[in-house]
Amino acid sequence: MSELWVEKYQPRKLREIVGQSKAIQDITSWAEGWKKGKPTKPAILLYGAAGTGKSVAAAALAHEFGWDLIEMNASDKRTLSEIKRVAGAAASAGTLFAGAGGRRLIVLDEADTIHGTADRGGYRALKELLEETRNPLVLIANDQYAIPWDLRMVCVLVNFRRLTVDIAIKELQRICRAEGITAEPLALKVIAETAKGDLRSAINDLQTFTLGKKRLTVKDLVLYRRDREVNVFDFLKQLLSVSSAKDARTLLWALDLPPNDALAWIDENIPRMVTDPTDLANVYDAISRADIFLGRARRGQAYGLWGYASDLMSAGVATSRGEHLKWSKFRPPSHIRRFARTRANRAVRDAVARKVAKRCHTSARVARKDILPCLGVVFKHDKKTAAAITSQLEFTDAESSFLKAMG
Numbered sequence: 001m002s003e004l005w006v007e008k009y010q011p012r013k014l015r016e017i018v019g020q021s022k023a024i025q026d027i028t029s030w031a032e033g034w035k036k037g038k039p040t041k042p043a044i045l046l047y048g049a050a051g052t053g054k055s056v057a058a059a060a061l062a063h064e065f066g067w068d069l070i071e072m073n074a075s076d077k078r079t080l081s082e083i084k085r086v087a088g089a090a091a092s093a094g095t096l097f098a099g100a101g102g103r104r105l106i107v108l109d110e111a112d113t114i115h116g117t118a119d120r121g122g123y124r125a126l127k128e129l130l131e132e133t134r135n136p137l138v139l140i141a142n143d144q145y146a147i148p149w150d151l152r153m154v155c156v157l158v159n160f161r162r163l164t165v166d167i168a169i170k171e172l173q174r175i176c177r178a179e180g181i182t183a184e185p186l187a188l189k190v191i192a193e194t195a196k197g198d199l200r201s202a203i204n205d206l207q208t209f210t211l212g213k214k215r216l217t218v219k220d221l222v223l224y225r226r227d228r229e230v231n232v233f234d235f236l237k238q239l240l241s242v243s244s245a246k247d248a249r250t251l252l253w254a255l256d257l258p259p260n261d262a263l264a265w266i267d268e269n270i271p272r273m274v275t276d277p278t279d280l281a282n283v284y285d286a287i288s289r290a291d292i293f294l295g296r297a298r299r300g301q302a303y304g305l306w307g308y309a310s311d312l313m314s315a316g317v318a319t320s321r322g323e324h325l326k327w328s329k330f331r332p333p334s335h336i337r338r339f340a341r342t343r344a345n346r347a348v349r350d351a352v353a354r355k356v357a358k359r360c361h362t363s364a365r366v367a368r369k370d371i372l373p374c375l376g377v378v379f380k381h382d383k384k385t386a387a388a389i390t391s392q393l394e395f396t397d398a399e400s401s402f403l404k405a406m407g
């Protein structure tokens with residue numbers, strides 16, 4: 001991913017911040033107040049849900065008023081001990097080094113995390129700072145009540161509301177236009193609704209689901225909503241680390257996802273992370289057998305088959321994935337499910353090709369294209385030679401039946 005859209009399309013000006021007109025108004029009049037000298041409430045507390053524009057508003061404010069921006073993160077322990085020193089120095093420094101507007105805007109993001117990380121010295125320092133300061137201070141927090149009341153008393157309180165679905169859709173449309181993406185209206189609605197007022201996550205999701213494409217349809221999102229609720233990512237992560245079959249089964253039970261969907265997620269993600277070829281073949285084997293049982297269960301052949309399928313996709317996968325994993329980002333299954341069986345076959349084919357290539361001192365590609373077809377004929381028609389080759393090359397059962405099926 002070259003550039004994050006949340007950064008690319010981040011509002012630089014206060015008026016570009018959408019859906020927060022009341023908040024922007026309050027921020028502006030507080031900042032105007034600073035033009036006339038230190039107001040009774042020298043600080044402003046921007047609070048509200050994630051991804052609603054708080055940090056962006058603070059940066060835009062400094063920019064618009066020509067103030068130097070001094071950003072600090074409260075959760076950083078070093079910052080804590082330095083709040084007084086850094087912010088205090090900045091606050092009392094004259095206009096010599098200050099921005100064109102003559103002031104510096106001190107922004108303390110994640111101010112609600114001060115509590116618990118410090119011996120409350122952080123808040124005390126802040127309060128003292130507010131008494132001395134000659135510069136405006138912005139506190140940012142998700143929960144206003146995580147800030148001690150006596151500190152809140154000296155702040156203008158500004159709430160950032162969760163963005164409505166309509167507003168989020170508009171933003172998504174704007175980005176789609178800019179990126180040359182055509183999106184089904186319903187698809188944007190699904191993304192906007194799922195984000196629950198968090199524009200950052202809506203935009204991130206849009207970028208994720210349109211990765212490498214110029215079209216977005218509802219179909220691309222079929223499995224998406226559910227995954228939000230059950231947190232399938234956690235499930236996958238744990239499936240890669242549990243050591244017992246029983247734990248793996250419990251994990252799957254806890255994941256409230258229809259078996260087909262669970263399998264699609266497993267199929268999409270787990271094999272990519274398995275490095276050992278034998279492990280990989282086993283993982284594919286478990287997945288493809290789960291797929292087969294699920295198919296039978298769907299056709300109503302026996303209820304117990306769901307159970308087998310679940311065992312295979314949880315315990316089966318967990319116990320065969322091996323130890324050597326290559327971590328990469330989880331991604332949602334593509335909506336056209338690539339069939340595990342086809343890919344399992346491909347894994348077997350590649351394993352055969354590798355063995356043959358080694359023996360014949362050639363590349364796996366040549367082996368696959370030129371030699372495997374001949375071997376297929378041999379395996380189909382000449383049992384004795386086939387057996388000899390099998391033992392020479394140490395083909396597994398799966399591999400020799402693959403060759404036989406080829407011929």
Ligand SMILES: Nc1ncnc2c1ncn2[C@@H]1O[C@H](COP(=O)(O)OP(=O)(O)OP(=O)(O)O)[C@@H](O)[C@H]1O
Nearest residue numbers: 006009010017018050051052053054055056199200
């Ligand atoms: N009201 C908004 N108008 C326009 N873009 C927004 C708005 N809110 C969020 N965004 C988008 O989401 C990104 C993140 O916003 P921002 O960092 O301001 O969120 P925040 O409220 O500070 O969230 P957090 O509480 O997680 O820090 C922005 O870069 C921007 O792309």
Ligand SMILES: [Mg+2]
Nearest residue numbers: 054055056109
């Ligand atoms: Mg923020």
